[in-house]
Amino acid sequence: MYSLDLREYAELFTAYTELRAQENRNVRITFVRGNNTHNSRTSTSGISARVYSNGSWGFASNPEITEDALKLAIEAATDNALFLDSRERKGKGQLPVATASSVNDYSTRKPRLGQMELLEFARELDNHIALKYPELASRITGINCLDMEKTLLTSDGSYSHSMVPRSFIYVVLSLVKDGVPTELSNVYGGFGQFEDVFTSPSQLFDGIETQYEHLVRKSQGVFPDAGLKTCVLDAELAGILAHEAIGHTTEADIVMSGSVASGKVGEEVASPLVTLIDFANSYGGETCPVPIYVDDEGTKAEDAVIIENGILKGYMHNKESARHLGVLPTGNARAYQFSDEPLIRMRNTAILPGTDRLDDMIASIDDGYYLIRPSNGQADSTSEFMFGVTLGYEIKNGKIGRAIRDTTISGVAFDMLKTVTMVSPDMKWLSSGMCGKKQPIPVGMGGPAIKCKVTIGGR
Amino acid sequence: MQDPKQVARYGLDALLEAGADKAECSLTLTDKHELNVELGEFALMRTTFDTQVDLTAIRDNKKGSTSINKSNNDSLDRAVADVLGIAAASSPDDAYDIAEAQPPAAFSSGSDSPDVDRMHSRMKEMLESIKVRYPKLVLREAYLDFTRTRNYFLNSNGVDFVTNKGVYTLVAMFSSRDGEKVSSFNYTAFSLKDLERDLLSCGSLDMLMQQSTEQINTRPLEGKFVGDIIITPDCLGDMLHFLSYSIGDGPMISGTSIYKDKLDEQIASPLLTMHSRPVSDEICNGYFVTPDGYAAQNGTILQDGVLKTFLLSLYGSRKTGLDRAVTSGGAFVVDPGHTPLEEMVKSVKKGVLLARFSGGSPSDNGDISGVAKNSYLIEDGEIRYPISESMISGNVADMLMNVAAVSRERVDYGFSICPWVAVSGVTISGK
Numbered sequence: 001m002y003s004l005d006l007r008e009y010a011e012l013f014t015a016y017t018e019l020r021a022q023e024n025r026n027v028r029i030t031f032v033r034g035n036n037t038h039n040s041r042t043s044t045s046g047i048s049a050r051v052y053s054n055g056s057w058g059f060a061s062n063p064e065i066t067e068d069a070l071k072l073a074i075e076a077a078t079d080n081a082l083f084l085d086s087r088e089r090k091g092k093g094q095l096p097v098a099t100a101s102s103v104n105d106y107s108t109r110k111p112r113l114g115q116m117e118l119l120e121f122a123r124e125l126d127n128h129i130a131l132k133y134p135e136l137a138s139r140i141t142g143i144n145c146l147d148m149e150k151t152l153l154t155s156d157g158s159y160s161h162s163m164v165p166r167s168f169i170y171v172v173l174s175l176v177k178d179g180v181p182t183e184l185s186n187v188y189g190g191f192g193q194f195e196d197v198f199t200s201p202s203q204l205f206d207g208i209e210t211q212y213e214h215l216v217r218k219s220q221g222v223f224p225d226a227g228l229k230t231c232v233l234d235a236e237l238a239g240i241l242a243h244e245a246i247g248h249t250t251e252a253d254i255v256m257s258g259s260v261a262s263g264k265v266g267e268e269v270a271s272p273l274v275t276l277i278d279f280a281n282s283y284g285g286e287t288c289p290v291p292i293y294v295d296d297e298g299t300k301a302e303d304a305v306i307i308e309n310g311i312l313k314g315y316m317h318n319k320e321s322a323r324h325l326g327v328l329p330t331g332n333a334r335a336y337q338f339s340d341e342p343l344i345r346m347r348n349t350a351i352l353p354g355t356d357r358l359d360d361m362i363a364s365i366d367d368g369y370y371l372i373r374p375s376n377g378q379a380d381s382t383s384e385f386m387f388g389v390t391l392g393y394e395i396k397n398g399k400i401g402r403a404i405r406d407t408t409i410s411g412v413a414f415d416m417l418k419t420v421t422m423v424s425p426d427m428k429w430l431s432s433g434m435c436g437k438k439q440p441i442p443v444g445m446g447g448p449a450i451k452c453k454v455t456i457g458g459r
Numbered sequence: 460m461q462d463p464k465q466v467a468r469y470g471l472d473a474l475l476e477a478g479a480d481k482a483e484c485s486l487t488l489t490d491k492h493e494l495n496v497e498l499g500e501f502a503l504m505r506t507t508f509d510t511q512v513d514l515t516a517i518r519d520n521k522k523g524s525t526s527i528n529k530s531n532n533d534s535l536d537r538a539v540a541d542v543l544g545i546a547a548a549s550s551p552d553d554a555y556d557i558a559e560a561q562p563p564a565a566f567s568s569g570s571d572s573p574d575v576d577r578m579h580s581r582m583k584e585m586l587e588s589i590k591v592r593y594p595k596l597v598l599r600e601a602y603l604d605f606t607r608t609r610n611y612f613l614n615s616n617g618v619d620f621v622t623n624k625g626v627y628t629l630v631a632m633f634s635s636r637d638g639e640k641v642s643s644f645n646y647t648a649f650s651l652k653d654l655e656r657d658l659l660s661c662g663s664l665d666m667l668m669q670q671s672t673e674q675i676n677t678r679p680l681e682g683k684f685v686g687d688i689i690i691t692p693d694c695l696g697d698m699l700h701f702l703s704y705s706i707g708d709g710p711m712i713s714g715t716s717i718y719k720d721k722l723d724e725q726i727a728s729p730l731l732t733m734h735s736r737p738v739s740d741e742i743c744n745g746y747f748v749t750p751d752g753y754a755a756q757n758g759t760i761l762q763d764g765v766l767k768t769f770l771l772s773l774y775g776s777r778k779t780g781l782d783r784a785v786t787s788g789g790a791f792v793v794d795p796g797h798t799p800l801e802e803m804v805k806s807v808k809k810g811v812l813l814a815r816f817s818g819g820s821p822s823d824n825g826d827i828s829g830v831a832k833n834s835y836l837i838e839d840g841e842i843r844y845p846i847s848e849s850m851i852s853g854n855v856a857d858m859l860m861n862v863a864a865v866s867r868e869r870v871d872y873g874f875s876i877c878p879w880v881a882v883s884g885v886t887i888s889g890k
Binding site: 032033035036037039040041042043044045046048056057058059060061062063064076077080081083084087088090114115116118119120123137138139140174176180181182183223226227228253254256257258259260262263339341375376378380381382384386387388389390405406407408410411412438455457458 | 495497498500502503506509523525526529541545546549552575579599636639641643644683708709714715820822823824826828829830848850851852886888890
């Protein structure tokens, strides 16, 4: 990616400094109804420095990765920190020292596919959909790949290099019934470069068949009956619940701004069936979707146990919040682009599996909903959350009923988690979305299916 | 760095020399100076410089594009080779094209450089005012930036545009706390061409902060009813976004837009007139050149509720056979109505003042549901109390038709100007 060895420039540091070189590489291909509407590759790279002075931070970045640009970035970041310090005089002490090193390169060892091969892959998949499902009013087939490569050096002596890739194929299918369009999308893929994730278009055919069957039922779907309902949230919804509803309220900067989780460590906030962890890099012996070994402040990334058997155990930290609250940093400081400063971000946040079978969970509900696929989500400082739901079914007398139209569910997380009565033993990771908090960032969200009470929107 | 215009010219010439039939090169240089506040204190000063080169080539009706953030000749040469390779891999499409020749033009707005001391003093003044006026408010994060953007857009038909824009933008996110009770967070943003006014008086910031302190104590709504909602200017964007998305390239090309056959038809209440005005004096954070290389113009999207244009790009226009829009959307200006906000509230029997909508994206047919955040119950013409755990369900297309009033008052965000809009017949459900 770049030839500079950052370690040769440590002597330029005059205060606590983080020096980072980074490149984000993106491939985007889209076919809309067979039209190749997007076909591009982008690369964004550069160097940044962040400097700390008595509680004030300075940051600067430059798109060139050269010795001159590096020196300029360190100088400008130092000047910025001194400018703020000279006016604010916060007089805060040193940050905790956290020294770590790692090299984690998840580049594929297979020959790389060029744009021609990737386009052909997407085109073949799109042709399959067009031929197999002629009833579709429209379809979108696309490829989206992101490689994030970072090298970090800190004045504490931390050094790390990482290349974390993710690759997705997204398929959006649309039917029009009685003039009303109905759409259902799904994302396939996850952690790894394209060649390690996908072998051939036919690998997705079964998944697309299931997606189409759901779409047909959804096109005949009904509006949910609005109100508080007993629901089974399938794994993808449990994952977004872990991230949005709990995760955000336990990021230490949000806690310090007064989130509902503030001051509740040691208190019961959920059913004893609920354990929730923000994993740094691996779970159950397998690599998580967004493996972080050393964060962008140079701290060794540790698993952050948020809820254990229903009891709130702790928060996610960077160095500054850890010092403020008198705990150890957890390695949650992450930046998206070379020109972004590290913020407290989740990594791989998951509710851990239980022992109840999904079939038994559905059979135990007389009147409720089985909710399968989320769209977007948002949480609040009050722990009130909402998620869009694009795929779900009624449950009537313990059996799956009619499909429902797009809806939204909501609740207050610390109340809703106390209504969890069953948790399934399977675990599914969702990693295609971007979490937004000043900057976007890739995150992993995981979970089993859970039975609980939530408010559902409808008519 | 060499002369930016020469860099863009080098990129364009290299694309043509490499065999492109038609080509575009856009060079954007961005300097950002940003002051960040966390938890009510200055935390970070950030200075970033970035370069973006967007290259597009069409050869034998096949198109490819790439973006890099380096502008030296070696990087451009590699990117040019890439983009021709990407184009060769694509499927031929007669609709691929570039903007036709237009007179060369240079556009500019705002300052060339930030007044950093003024940025600091305005932020400090805002922090001190908040402490005095809203002592329970927690300013979770706020950042004031000055961003200067210089763009050089050239294409092989002779398009030659230079844009120089400088603008200040404030983003603030906050909640309020009293003991263990905490309000929902809220946020807003606005852009300014200069720092002549105190920040708290700009956009809707002061109003939202005052509301935030009221929202520490909320009550859930009881039951379910069909009522009226008054959508605040901060929240109106969700409704406008559905419309602008639905008349844009994606749904129009795929044929799933519910408005695809509705040009010059009534798709909203006659009370609603809405424009996209990227080059208007009233918009300080607009744009001068569309992404496909046309000099942007102001356009009217809804005139008295009648759809006057789709928001199609050159490609979308050629795919659908419909006219290209003179604007690429955004910079929305909604005309004021004749009803004072106070009277709008008085006319509501039972409903909600919807100040923030936290919900799933609308489906293609406009169905929408979500949580009414930072919102208030209205009963018998009076704002009663802030609510929580309450959901709104409806259909955005129906809501546009069911606009019952548009306020005389508007909020100016610098990137859009919006009034309050009253809508009838929305399902509101509580616990």
